Amino acid sequence: MQAAFAALSSIVSWFASMIDPMCGPIGIFRLFAQDTLLACGDTGWGDEIAYGFMITASLAICTLPIGLFFGFFIALAKQSEEKSLRLATNIYTTIFRGLPELLTLFIVYYGLQIVAQQVMAAIGYEGQVEINAFIAGMIALGVVFSAYCSEVLLSAFKAISRGQYEAGDALGLHRGKTMRLIILPQLVRIALPGLGNLWMALLKDTALVSVIGLPDILRQTGIAARVTKNAFEFFSIACLLFLILAMLSSLVFSALERWTKRSETVR
């Protein structure tokens, strides 16, 4: 069983290295930048920057489902008839939409460290507790994303007329089933442009996590800039990589938008 897992993971990593767009056999750095500062391997910074690119992309991709999940339930809570539930969730969005993302990140990073330290001390572990920068970034960005996401989803919910819920009732559908079969498909269609903007904002906010030491695009290019003294070139590359991410995601989002609107008649 273990051998099978090891084999599987080695196959996956081999596959990933084959299709690696930067330092794979047909990667751009390998093909066009072999004798420059961007060479892959020990002579250049290509592989370090490629690693940073992967970290940035995976941080954003890991944060997205968390933010969407919590944002959806916060949006549900915000339109509940229960006053205390609305109040509690409104406090949440007011705080996390009002704080700078950098400050949220620091509060999560250092605050979690303090809390974890005290919890560990309570169970009798005396030692330095280190919070993983990736996890801290995921929590901080996820919290901010869910606060914004709940606003987008709330306005999308308001755009769906009562008649849709009533139709679900009339068909004898359970409340969960009404939500899943009738409301959610329309919700996705209405909220998709807003969610696209939030995704772009999330992608840009991941650059902040470099400040607490996560080796993302900005940190890797920053190290390269400091070592080689070619700051302008390396930070331009960082900008270019973020632009590439933005272009890729706008492609994905326009495809998604076409897909969600496939039921609408072509005029």
Place this chain on the structure above:
Amino acid sequence: MSHAETMLPALPPPPEALKRYTFSRLLGRALLGVWLAASVGIFLFAADSWSPEKFAKYGPSFLSGLRVTLTLVAISIVLGGILSLPIAYGRMTKNKVLSWIAYGYVYFFRGTPLITQLFLVYYGLGSFRPYLEAVGLWSLFKDAWFCALFTFTLNTAAYQAEILRGAIESVPRGQHEGAAALGLPKRVAFFKIILPQAMIVALRPYGNEIILMIKGSAIVAIVTVFDLMGETRRAFSRTYDFQMYLWAAVLYLIMVEILRNLWAWIETRLTRHLKR
């Protein structure tokens, strides 16, 4: 026809229907309880490590940091607003070259993180030191505060140009046609008819942009500008007292909330002729 001979005695109101203890009620109370516990916990934590010396020492520096943040944001918003006019013009013009340049500018500044742009200016322009010295701009660009101002101005100009363009294009065609039918020259029609309507549409996005700039300006702390965030980081690195971050959070929240409420008030005031 019959008519009532006696009045019915007043009845007591029906008993209030008992509110059911639903799941959402329970959840709402629980979440409010969590907020309450958190605020009490933070208060106790702050009271525990509170000391008047620390307040006397770091209170004024927090205020000066606040001043730096507000000046930085105010100047860059105004300069960015001025710079956004030609960019918005470029975005709307029929000239292919101009519109591509403006599009590229906007795409670059909206597609990359502000912090990367700041690093590009602050660290990157150091590579061009001889040229900058030759034109006498080096003394400006070696100053972190000026670099931050420069970056923020360029960045917010891109966003404001898009806001302006969106607002102007949102004015319906009929308004242009109406002005033309009245025989108004294009210039007069633009300034007297199109722009006032566009500014009402643009009001809310402009407010959001200012809030975004206040929040975004926190990153200048990383390039050694002592704004509110920078002062907080300095105070934290000297005292290892976590409540410094909490005070900064409170100050940022107050700033943003004041601005948000001010903007809501301005908006209801300016759109009262549209109320039905």
